[in-house]
Amino acid sequence: MIYDKAKSVSRAGTLSLTSPLGRPARGARAARKTTGPGGDSVGLRAVQEQRKQEDETRGYSTGSDEVECCSKCSCFETMTLRAINFNDLANSKFPGKVWNEVPIADQVELLRDALKARIYVIDPHSTYMRLWDFILVFCLVYTALVTPYEIAFIPDRDSILLVINRLVDIVFIKDMIMQFFMKVERNTRQGKIWVRDRRKVALLYVKTWFLIDLASVLPYDDFTDLLQESADGIQSVKILRTIRVLRLVKLLRILKASRMVKRWENRIALKSTSLYLIKFAVLIILSCHWMACVWGFLGLLEGSMLKCKEELLRDGDPDGLMAANPDAYYFFEERTGDAYNPSQWFGDSWVVRWAAGRAANSPTNPCDTGNVYIAALYWSVMTMTSVGYGDVLPYTPAEYLVCTSCMMISSIVWAYIIGAACAVMSKMDPELSEFERRIDDFNAMAHDQDLPGHIRWRGREFIREQRFHMHYLRNIDAWEGLGADLRGTVARQMASHYINHIWFFKGTKAQFREDCAKNFVPMFYERREVIEKPQQLNVVERGAVGRLGRILVPWGYWGEDMLIRMAMLRQDSSAMALTYTEIMSLSRDSLSHVLLDFPEEQMRFRKAATLMALFAVAKIYRVELSADAEERDPHNRWIHDVFETARKVGLEDDGTWSAFPPFKDVERRLD
Template sequence: MSILKNMIHPNSPYKRIWDLFVFLCITYFAIEVPIRLVFPHKLTVGVTHFERFIQIIFGIDLVLNFFTSILKDRLVIQNKKIVAKTYLKSWFLIDFLSAFPFDLFGGFFFEYFGVTDSLKILRLLRSVRVFELFKSLRMLALGADSEDRFKLIEVINPMTFRLIFFVYWTSLFAHWVACGWIYLTPEFLADKDIYTRYIRSLYWSVTTLTTIGYGDITPTTNPQTIYTMGVMILGVGIYGYVIGNISTLLSNLDISRVTFQEKLNTINSFIKYKKLPPQLANRIRSYYINLWENKHGIDETEIWNQLPSGIKIDVSMFLHNHLISVVPFFKNAPEELKREVVLELKPAYYMKGDVIFREGDVPHNMYFLSKGQVEVIKEKTGELLATLNSGSFFGEMSLIDDSLRTATIRAGSYCDVYTLSKDAFSEILRHHPSFAKHINVIALERKQHQSSFKESDES
């Protein structure tokens, strides 16, 4: 247990915040170190203290990595020896070189190696870790129950993440290439200020990497020429990668719309093959178009069938509990029965003008109106008895007696409906005998009320 208390969970919210902070520190050095190498300048006391603070952060991060659990095959490994061995074989050397204060030992390194500030370029090695940190920051850790201390949710879409990561690395690489050009060409715009020299070098870097190359800035020495050829080769690769990713991003940006269009083409082929009349064909197309506009091409049934029963029940209660709770004989129903009821609800969709059921039909389902509007009509006279809106229910008496439909229900707009079949409800009552007695009492009272109504009507 002591090991568990001492080790840091890799998905801890605090670890995520720390990773973000380290990521920003790495980005600072990745930008600042090359600039200092090509534009040497004396640091102010404030900047020196700030960089010393960042080095301390890197040192703390190096130590924390020995006490941070690792994830392998979705298993959290908290054994200190395994964690340390894994870290020593992976990122330790890079982290150590980037955190070591070479500038404090400048005299020693100059005496034995003839270098001093150039060793600061070792800090760029830590930029390689940006990929790991950036990937971890794509996920967000949230507190969970005691059995699963931390759960991850994805906060950035994978395609969006790839695009952001690509823009970040491309910008950083263009910056490094620009600094490399200045380093190889000290005479480049030597009479200009450092801001102009950097911007013009960055311009050359971008035009070369994007394979545009206007030719207004060209290499004149062999090192410059070799450097330019290397950047061109990398630029071709980057250009191909950009085009490939953008085309993939655009094709997957709204994949549901593409799927819907394919389905609509199939429907049109079906209509043409079966030679359906124009009015019926338009109703079919209208149905699918309205289904797209309201459901965005989501096949609810397919998703529903793939969910495990435990999640399915919880989702059903969240989505439909308010619908069934307004039904009088469900208000005081036990929670277990409600959970079984919502699990049996089936989605159905109706277009404006569709008849959901007619007066005199044999009842098989009751209906919960999730979205839309329906009209209650007296079939013989055409009289509009009532209008029901979202959140309403109708046809509930079909669950408790065998009487025929007493009115016609017609969709007044596109309707998103959930149905509960009589057979499913009977099976649920079989599991809840006490509630079944309550339903029988309601059914008996309804029959007595109907018979008394008929007698008074006859007299």
């Protein structure tokens, strides 16, 4: 909105003002063409009637009649019609209001609640599912870490682990049942839709994840326990321990993590590079842990010729091994040499060979499964990182086969992690990479052109200080690809710290501030650089600016008088950047374009422009009054007329100023 020079002063004593920013609003132009005798807009009424008819044909109503509304989307074969009275719906939450008086955002929420499916379905994004996902994460971590270790290193079933395993099984069985009641998001040609029909949900689950989830909850522990009761002999024990490998099917539960990540991907605020690094770390840890469990399981399975101290105590030590050497932790059952000298043992696995390299009374012994796991983990890390082997080596054909397979798999995993991690790390700070490239390019150019040292110093300093400006531009690029409404919301939030300080933006609509925020243009200036920004509203984002004897720091602004059309009433003075400064500028044309869609804000800005124009006119008027008559500019005669007319318009019978309430304040400030 702009104050325009009065081409003539009306006889009634009113100022001749143009429409906001010098142009009538599009809605206002259309309304004037169709205004009836009673002052109502005939065209507007016609449009409203037409929209009302269209809404009624689509199943919407703003009256009190009940209409049938579809409660399900187009992806369902069967549709349930539901009678909804919109006025009753509005009155339930906003007493005394009809549907038309409820804001659109609240209408959407009311309709969403009214159209919720009456058949119970689970929302995967509900609060309950968020808590349930945390429980699933704990169970998945337990399954990934404890289950392989239990199979490899704990031959006897531990009572505590048995209870925990049953609880974990119950959690996964419950989650499996919940999948039959959880609505599913599907991608179609019409976009993403939610499938809420339980029959369709169940059918989709059976076709996708049901068999995997079912295989992961089968009671493999009970199956191996039944076989163990009838087992006899060493070979039978080996077979039973091999059958325990079936319990590794439980690791299929880890596939649930992909579904959980999909539900949480929009709530995770970490950078993508950080997520990739976390994924690589998890992949390394799980790969090393699983290889250690496989290697330890194979070594203990093959090396069954060891007698541990605990076993001898349980059996009564019939051969008197403990009596002869009470400090030993373990003994060889079928020896070819000295029973107490591990160097003379010839075992069947790497575990026995690893134990043979130590004294029998060493705390690092194969009877302690924790020590065996540490040795196996040591082997798996060396295999993964291709460092090479030490004293943990394969000896049997089965161990050579497993070792070869682990080396092939780990080499692929390690190569993938190294390559992907390098790619991620190179993109971890693109701003730093771009800054270093610009510095190198400038240094090369300065060297080729043989620039003086002080110019090189200025150039490098400018590029370094401009990093903040480039960071802001990257933020703008990040939200440019969003939807129009979301882009405006983000822009308003980013500009809120300075746009809310400008007095004529206070109290305006959020949508208007969003549109204005999107039109602010960032500019960067060097120290002591002159800033020429006529007819633009300028806000200091960073740095300091000097203008007309004032120092403007962040969130300070100037150029608000760009609302005034007449150049002589504006202060289009230049400014100077006192430091490296970033300026946000809103041009007069951009603001004019935005105001065309907001008639209510046009009046607000029209008043603001009138007030600022009155300030400017009063200043010129006082300067003219203080000068001699012959020194006055004849072109400013109209200012005397406008000023006197304004006084006549604003003064009422009671002596107050209503049309221009701040007029007395203007005079007081000008004294």
